[in-house]
Every structure is written in structure tokens, then in C-alpha cells.
Amino acid sequence: MSGKRIVLTSDATMMSNYNGGVMLGFAAILPASMISERIFRWLFCPPVEAAPDGSAILAPCGMRKVEAALLEAGFRRDEVIVAHPDHLDKAIGPDTEIVGITHDDPMGKIAIREIEEMIGRGAPYNRTKFLELVGHPLIKEHKPKVVIGGNGSWELRGEDVGVDLIYLGEGERTFPSICRKIVAGEDVGGEIEGEIVPGDEIPVNMGATVGGIVEIGRGCWRGCSFCSPTMRRPRHRPISNILKDAEVNIRAGQLDLILHSEDAFQYGSAGSEPNREMLLDLVRRVKDLGPRTVDVSHMSLASVYHHQDLLVEITEIVGIGTDQKYMSAWIGIETGSPRLLAKHMKNKTKPAPLEIWPEIVKECYGLFSDQSWLPVASLVLGLPGETEEDVVLTTELVESLKENVGLMLPLFFTPIGETRLGNARGFGKDRARPEHWELVGTCLEYNLRHLKSLHRYYSERMTAGLSQHLALRGINLLSDYALKKYLRRMKRGEPPN
Ligand code: SF4
Structure with missing residues (x-):
């Protein structure tokens, strides 16, 4: 050979x-x-x-x-x-x-x-x-x-x-x-x-993708300090190329599609305002190809907050409640503190002021629940300049969302070379204070609370057999039992071990 x-x-x-x-x-x-x-x-x-x-x-x-x-x-x-x-x-x-x-x-x-x-x-x-x-x-x-x-x-x-x-x-x-x-x-x-590639030069795939990912665009104008500079130039692909990628997947039997970009609401937009026609046309035409489910990979909560009717329209086009049970998206909450946003994510809430960030998050979570969207949210712990009060505000925000189904992923801040924080000190267990553990414990509690619903929702897309579903149910029960020990310690502000 x-x-x-x-x-x-x-x-x-x-x-x-x-x-x-x-x-x-x-x-x-x-x-x-x-x-x-x-x-x-x-x-x-x-x-x-x-x-x-x-x-x-x-x-x-x-x-x-x-x-x-x-x-x-x-x-x-x-x-x-x-x-x-x-x-x-x-x-x-x-x-x-x-x-x-x-x-x-x-x-x-x-x-x-x-x-x-x-x-x-x-x-x-x-x-x-x-x-x-x-x-x-x-x-x-x-x-x-x-x-x-x-x-x-x-x-x-x-x-x-x-x-x-x-x-x-x-x-x-x-x-x-x-x-x-x-x-x-x-x-x-x-x-x-x-080199950065213009949207119309991003080629059409020759084969199907893991997760049914269909790229619709790259980049984001919000410019957070910990995000890669490549991200700073938003570009979108022509709809014809996106549809070809979707078809490649569907032909290969990959029927659950995820429209991928940094913020689905920005598809086709030259500025910060969504291009409603282009976005809705995209969702409609992807849906017309006949996939089993359609999701979006990432959305900005500020985009959703300022254009809630757009989310409702997407929900209707995709047929949530009739053709599929729910729709999911990754979102970045990152912090509950407007002060920390001003330091690292000054465009996060635009055009609204940074001070109303917790209200933006809560209102979007209410909308997600009403419209059967499943948010998977990231939080970042240990950003440079973070204070005890910032962490407490984040914990309070997570607490306030506990009735809304979703997943909460608390991540330790890791400096990535080419970002503005490339030389900053990363966060780790050695620097974690009691309020950090309390936040991680609150996220774990949130996730355990919604584990069953998550499994039920996700089973719609799963190709796993009965034995694998049973095993997952068993793991749900076991993790509930096993993780509670860690949870109790962390909620008291102590490290898990
Ligand atoms: S909103 Fe997300 S994608 Fe946009 S700059 Fe911030 S971290 Fe990056």
C-alpha cells in the first residue's frame, strides 16, 4: 500500500x-x-x-x-x-x-x-x-x-x-x-x-459532516477580549452554497442539521442589525430540503433579546412542536456582572446598555422556555480583573434561571495565544475562591435538575439503540447520586476534593 x-x-x-x-x-x-x-x-x-x-x-x-x-x-x-x-x-x-x-x-x-x-x-x-x-x-x-x-x-x-x-x-x-x-x-x-477567507470563497463540502454541521458564516463584530481576532470580520456564505452543503448531508443520511456560525441572527447582515429577509429565507429553504431537525449552533443573547419576534418566526418555520420537539443553540452568558462585561465584552448587550445584562439573559430564557428552545450556555470563571462580587452576581443569575431547561457550562479562563488576553494568567483550582466553587456547584445543581428533560429532548436526534438509552438513563441516575456529594461541598464554597 x-x-x-x-x-x-x-x-x-x-x-x-x-x-x-x-x-x-x-x-x-x-x-x-x-x-x-x-x-x-x-x-x-x-x-x-x-x-x-x-x-x-x-x-x-x-x-x-x-x-x-x-x-x-x-x-x-x-x-x-x-x-x-x-x-x-x-x-x-x-x-x-x-x-x-x-x-x-x-x-x-x-x-x-x-x-x-x-x-x-x-x-x-x-x-x-x-x-x-x-x-x-x-x-x-x-x-x-x-x-x-x-x-x-x-x-x-x-x-x-x-x-x-x-x-x-x-x-x-x-x-x-x-x-x-x-x-x-x-x-x-x-x-x-x-489567511481570513471571504464568505463566498468557503467551498462546498464533498462529504457529510459530524453533527450535520452546515456552515453559514464566520466571525462576529462584538469583539470580546478573550475571543480570537479571526472572529472580528463577520462574513456569510451565499445561500446557494449553504444549501449544497445541507444537501450533501441529507444525501448521506445525515438528517439532523446544525446551521453553524458565531451568531445565527447575523446571517446576511452587513452591520449589527439582523437581515430578517435573508435569515428567514435561509431557514425556510433549508427546511424545504426535508431534514429531520434543524438547529443553530450559536446565537448572541443580545440579538435574540432585541429581535424576539425573529426567534418566534424561526420556531414556526422549523415547526417546533410539530416536526421536531425543540431547537437548540449555544449561547455565551459568560458572567452576570455588567462591570466585567465593561472590562472584557463591551459590545455584548448592544444596542442596550451593559447594566441590563442580567435582565437580557432572564428575558431570553423565558422566551426559550415559551418557544421550546434549549440553550447550552457557557460561563467563564477567573477572567482578569474579576472580583468576588462579579462571581456572586453570576451565581445569582444562574440561580434565577433554574426553572428554565438548559445546560450550564462553567469554564475556567484559558488564555489563547493570539487573543488580547494571550499573555494573561489562566485560572485554575489553585486560584479558585469559595464563591467560584459555589458557582460551579450551582451550575452542577442546575444541570442535574434538567438532566432527565435533556435526555428526553436529545433522544429525538439520537441514533442510539434501546440498550444505550437504558445505559444513559442509568448514568443519569448514578450521576445524580454520585455528584451530589461534590455538589454539597461546592455549594458550601469548598473544593470538590
Ligand atoms: S460574542 Fe462570542 S463570538 Fe462574538 S466576540 Fe464575543 S466570544 Fe467571540
Whole structure:
């Protein structure tokens, strides 16, 4: 087997459709010592299907974009493969010159740090699986250039684990020319930043995506201090290309679609006001393609707050309550403190003043409940300049939302190289004060309260069989029991162990 010239792949934690429940993918941040590999693959991260040639039937959207860009740039189909990690023997051989790995959190530096620090049970699955992949015997034998790209590529800075090139930023414009240089034997250095790609240059995918992700645009004008600068230029894709990506998924049987951008409400907008016609036309035309469900990946709460009727219209077009039970979106609450917003997220509430942020969040949660939307919210702990009072305000805000179904994810602040806070000190257990533990405990309490509803809602999209559903129900019960011990300690302001 001579191998393909360019092999695009990732590890098992990225190359999975998570039994149809993207939330199950979070198990990848748990310590590998906690769950046996067999259970992990059966319940949480079952591998995507493989074609007879070793290619993956589903792949992360970013990897699909790079695949399409390479083919558009003139690489031949027989030179490029999106390879299944369990079948690398069909992809990597003596002719392989580049192995490009896409990853969101290869070293577990984002989400896992708090789990690892809180419960101290060793390395998480995502890091374990990523290190297994870069240490694959065929990579060791044939020595292709190993390039890491994707949202988590920055995590490899300063790490000596067999990665030759860290590729930051967007892939479609720059990555094909880098591949040409590598193939020509030129030295490309150890780190590269890809050029920002205009919306109409983002190519149409050649294959289906994990989670049914369909990219509609990139970037966000709100300019938070901890967010990547690549984000600062909002761009949107032409509707024709979005529909083609949706069709590629539907043809492959990927019937649950997620429209992906930083803020779905900004689709087609040149400024800060939504472009109602374009957004509603997009949702209508995607819906007309006949997917089983439609979700959006991210929304800004301020956009929702200022255009509540738009959310109601989307709810009607998608057919929540008739065609699908609920619709979900990721949102960033980040803090309950207007003071901290003024420091790091000064555009977060625009055009409303920062002072009414808690009211914006509460009103949106009321609307989500009325319209059967399921918000998955992130909170950030330990931002530079955060005070005890800021954390208390966040805890109070979470408390006030407890009747509204959703998920609350408290994340430790992690400085990312190219952001304005790139050199700031990260947050960790060593710096956590009693009010931080109380906040984490309040979030855990919130999540446990809604676990059953979440499972019920998510089961609509899940491809898991009866035994897997029963196992998940069992885990719900067990986590309720097992986590209450931690919860009680944290709510008293004590660390969990
Ligand atoms: S609102 Fe979200 S995507 Fe926009 S700049 Fe802030 S963190 Fe980034």
C-alpha cells in the first residue's frame, strides 16, 4: 500500500457522530481512567462509518472544508483522503507526505483542565486519543509532516509530541499552498497563520459532516477580549452554497442539521442589525430540503433579546412542536456582572446598555422556555480583573434561571495565544475562591435538575439503540447520586476534593 499523498484525519473523539447526541461528545473530556474504552466507544464516541477504501463517511466540518479547498486548488482526488482513524493502514504509506489533523481540544487544555483539577483522575480521553494518533506506528514508520489545525491547534505550542507544523486560523486559502511547499520539500517553519477567507470563497463540502454541521458564516463584530481576532470580520456564505452543503448531508443520511456560525441572527447582515429577509429565507429553504431537525449552533443573547419576534418566526418555520420537539443553540452568558462585561465584552448587550445584562439573559430564557428552545450556555470563571462580587452576581443569575431547561457550562479562563488576553494568567483550582466553587456547584445543581428533560429532548436526534438509552438513563441516575456529594461541598464554597 503506497498511501495517499495528503491524509486528513483526527482521533476517535472528533471522528464520531456521538450516537446522534452531540452532548455525549463531552465524555471526551473525562479522564480515560474513569470509563473503559469499550464503553467509551459504544456509548459516547462510537466511530463514524468507514468506506471500503478507509475513508470516513462523516468528518468534522472544518476537515471537509480543507478537503474541498485542496481539491479546488488542483490536488487530485486520489491524492487526498479524509481517513478513518481506525483504517489508517489504507491511507498512510510510503507516498504519504502530509498528515493533517483537525482538532478542537487535542491536549485537553480547554474543557478538561477543570475536570482534571477538580477530580484528579488523570489524562482525559481527548488528549489520550490525540497522542495515540500522532504516535501511530505508520506515522512513525513513514514520517510524513504532521500538521495540526482546527480550533485547538494553539494547544500544541511548546509541546513536543511529534507535530511538525501548527496551523492557526482558517484553512481554505493558505493550507493548499502550504501543502504544495511541503510536497516540494520547502521549509515552512513550525507555525503558520492561515489567511481570513471571504464568505463566498468557503467551498462546498464533498462529504457529510459530524453533527450535520452546515456552515453559514464566520466571525462576529462584538469583539470580546478573550475571543480570537479571526472572529472580528463577520462574513456569510451565499445561500446557494449553504444549501449544497445541507444537501450533501441529507444525501448521506445525515438528517439532523446544525446551521453553524458565531451568531445565527447575523446571517446576511452587513452591520449589527439582523437581515430578517435573508435569515428567514435561509431557514425556510433549508427546511424545504426535508431534514429531520434543524438547529443553530450559536446565537448572541443580545440579538435574540432585541429581535424576539425573529426567534418566534424561526420556531414556526422549523415547526417546533410539530416536526421536531425543540431547537437548540449555544449561547455565551459568560458572567452576570455588567462591570466585567465593561472590562472584557463591551459590545455584548448592544444596542442596550451593559447594566441590563442580567435582565437580557432572564428575558431570553423565558422566551426559550415559551418557544421550546434549549440553550447550552457557557460561563467563564477567573477572567482578569474579576472580583468576588462579579462571581456572586453570576451565581445569582444562574440561580434565577433554574426553572428554565438548559445546560450550564462553567469554564475556567484559558488564555489563547493570539487573543488580547494571550499573555494573561489562566485560572485554575489553585486560584479558585469559595464563591467560584459555589458557582460551579450551582451550575452542577442546575444541570442535574434538567438532566432527565435533556435526555428526553436529545433522544429525538439520537441514533442510539434501546440498550444505550437504558445505559444513559442509568448514568443519569448514578450521576445524580454520585455528584451530589461534590455538589454539597461546592455549594458550601469548598473544593470538590
Ligand atoms: S460574542 Fe462570542 S463570538 Fe462574538 S466576540 Fe464575543 S466570544 Fe467571540
